[in-house]
Amino acid sequence: MRQPALIVSIALLPSVAWASQLQVVTTTTTLASITRSVGGQHVEVESICAGDQDPHFIHARPSYMRVVADADLFVRIGLELEKAWEVPLLRGSRNSAAQYGATGHLDVSAGIAKLGVPSGQVDRSMGDIHLLGNPHYWLDPYNGRLIARSIVARLVKLRPSSASDFRNNLKMFERTIDARMFGDELVSRFGGEKLWQQEIAGDLDAFLTGQGATAELSGWRALTPQLSKTPVITFHRSWTYLAARFRIPVVERLEPKPGLHPSPSHLVRVITAIHQHHVRALILEPYYDRKVADFVAGKTHVPVVVLPNAPGPGTGLDGYVAMLDNAIKSIVSHAPRS
Amino acid sequence: MIVGIQSAHGETAASFLGDGEADELAGAVLVDSTSQNPLWTARWFNGFSLSRTLAVNLGLSGVTGPNRTDRTAQTHLGGFDVFLKWQPTDAYRGWPFLSLQAEAMIRRYEIVDSSAALDDWGTYVQGLWGFTQGWIVAVRYGYADGTGPSTLEFDQRHRASANLTYFPTEFAKLRLQYNFDSADNLARQFAHAVWLQFEFALGSHAAHTF
Numbered sequence: 001m002r003q004p005a006l007i008v009s010i011a012l013l014p015s016v017a018w019a020s021q022l023q024v025v026t027t028t029t030t031l032a033s034i035t036r037s038v039g040g041q042h043v044e045v046e047s048i049c050a051g052d053q054d055p056h057f058i059h060a061r062p063s064y065m066r067v068v069a070d071a072d073l074f075v076r077i078g079l080e081l082e083k084a085w086e087v088p089l090l091r092g093s094r095n096s097a098a099q100y101g102a103t104g105h106l107d108v109s110a111g112i113a114k115l116g117v118p119s120g121q122v123d124r125s126m127g128d129i130h131l132l133g134n135p136h137y138w139l140d141p142y143n144g145r146l147i148a149r150s151i152v153a154r155l156v157k158l159r160p161s162s163a164s165d166f167r168n169n170l171k172m173f174e175r176t177i178d179a180r181m182f183g184d185e186l187v188s189r190f191g192g193e194k195l196w197q198q199e200i201a202g203d204l205d206a207f208l209t210g211q212g213a214t215a216e217l218s219g220w221r222a223l224t225p226q227l228s229k230t231p232v233i234t235f236h237r238s239w240t241y242l243a244a245r246f247r248i249p250v251v252e253r254l255e256p257k258p259g260l261h262p263s264p265s266h267l268v269r270v271i272t273a274i275h276q277h278h279v280r281a282l283i284l285e286p287y288y289d290r291k292v293a294d295f296v297a298g299k300t301h302v303p304v305v306v307l308p309n310a311p312g313p314g315t316g317l318d319g320y321v322a323m324l325d326n327a328i329k330s331i332v333s334h335a336p337r338s
Numbered sequence: 339m340i341v342g343i344q345s346a347h348g349e350t351a352a353s354f355l356g357d358g359e360a361d362e363l364a365g366a367v368l369v370d371s372t373s374q375n376p377l378w379t380a381r382w383f384n385g386f387s388l389s390r391t392l393a394v395n396l397g398l399s400g401v402t403g404p405n406r407t408d409r410t411a412q413t414h415l416g417g418f419d420v421f422l423k424w425q426p427t428d429a430y431r432g433w434p435f436l437s438l439q440a441e442a443m444i445r446r447y448e449i450v451d452s453s454a455a456l457d458d459w460g461t462y463v464q465g466l467w468g469f470t471q472g473w474i475v476a477v478r479y480g481y482a483d484g485t486g487p488s489t490l491e492f493d494q495r496h497r498a499s500a501n502l503t504y505f506p507t508e509f510a511k512l513r514l515q516y517n518f519d520s521a522d523n524l525a526r527q528f529a530h531a532v533w534l535q536f537e538f539a540l541g542s543h544a545a546h547t548f
Binding site (some may be wrong): 052053055056057059061062063064065066143228231261286287288289313 | 371383384385386387390393396424425427428429430431471
């Protein structure tokens with residue numbers, strides 16, 4: 001006699017669990033990965049762009065609009081990265097909660113120290129430049145922390161009852177990033193905040209020397225001396241922030257100007273630069289024109305390294321930290337042997 | 339789903355109370371109707387991602403409203419459209435891609451008191467292949483036919499087209515197109531045409547604020 005009631009209870013369980021989760025839509029898989037890390041069980045996250053897709057060139061499919069229509073929170077990179085498709089996507093979603101200025105709309109670029117902000121007169125002859133700065137800032141792990149903080153602040157606003165969970169998840173996420181960056185031992189001794197303060201101020205090496213802790217440095221930051229001796233060519237200006245953090249010399253780009261296809265005369269300049277600077281690798285994302293890189297590699301014998309700059313399906317990388325780890329270790333594997 | 343009510347007057351409402359210059363249709367005198375009956379429009383549109391690389395959009399449309407042959411005569415329009423696009427996830431600046439698009443429309447134009455009507459219909463199907471960056475090759479076939487009172491001349495019309503388009507920049511395109519037309523009203527029942535088109539745009543780029 002009690003069986004029907006049991007069946008009804010089981011049938012209701014999934015819908016109750018679903019209803020308690022915030023529906024979050026992110027423009028990129030990087031944002032999706034970070035949101036999952038800090039949102040935990042309280043969020044259901046979907047990314048519009050896949051990890052191996054160019055976020056500059058997404059089509060605002062009606063199916064994407066339906067996804068945004070149900071979103072409690074829409075998270076984007078900003079700095080005009082998604083400019084071409086976010087407007088029709090948001091307009092088509094008819095979701096007032098996700099529109100610009102709404103609580104359910106988050107641009108995580110606020111608070112980021114931007115690189116590549118154009119100065120002086122700007123026009124189309126300069127290529128597809130971004131007026132507000134280079135938007136590929138998530139490739140600096142420090143900015144990954146800032147992104148996570150922005151997302152948590154907004155999640156807390158949307159779901160105050162889960163605030164402590166969000167903040168605990170943020171601590172764990174930051175601890176993961178910090179340990180990958182500086183090594184577990186150093187983070188345990190000084191704390192991630194202190195180490196990042198020194199790093200941002202450019203004083204980390206002196207600080208560690210003063211503390212007699214240089215030998216304890218491990219993780220990505222310990223690879224900086226090797227990375228700084230690994231000159232690279234990139235296809236687009238997408239690795240600027242990673243290069244700045246780890247002092248990787250980017251001596252030239254395959255694009256003559258942002259968004260412009262390489263011309264033969266520019267490729268001649270690139271080949272000359274490769275010889276002059278003893279370039280170690282040609283780096284490009286999966287969606288850039290491999291033929292051009294292969295052509296240059298054929299002339300110079302410099303290896304082509306295909307590096308996803310976002311995790312997720314199609315990349316074999318299961319999260320933001322794995323993506324950074326893959327990028328840094330791939331580049332350092334081409335460092336000269338000293 | 340979009341439902342609209344709009345004026346049946348004006349040059350864009352040629353099948354209704356539009357401001358066309360014709361004053362006669364199939365023996366019926368077209369009058370400058372003062373009818374205030376509106377056009378009723380409805381459109382359903384939806385899209386589905388079939389996979390990470392394949393998406394389809396479907397649409398249904400309908401319009402109904404008064405026409406100029408009589409106060410009670412109505413015109414009804416119905417349409418169906420489908421758009422299918424394949425693009426690999428690692429497409430470079432939007433290329434390569436393959437798209438298929440088709441539309442079909444049918445119209446019933448009642449004459450005077452709906453005892454007679456003009457019925458016509460048409461369809462087209464086209465395919466575009468963006469085979470390498472900046473280049474698209476396309477083919478298209480269109481067909482239109484109709485029936486109505488003997489005083490109206492209707493014939494079957496077919497057109498097959500092929501074109502090649504090159505985008506030297508995102509602001510311009512150059513297109514070479516060939517059309518083959520077949521229709522009874524043509525002098526030899528068919529015609530060939532070659533078009534060379536250059537188009538450019540000034541102003542801000544769609545993806546940027548300048």
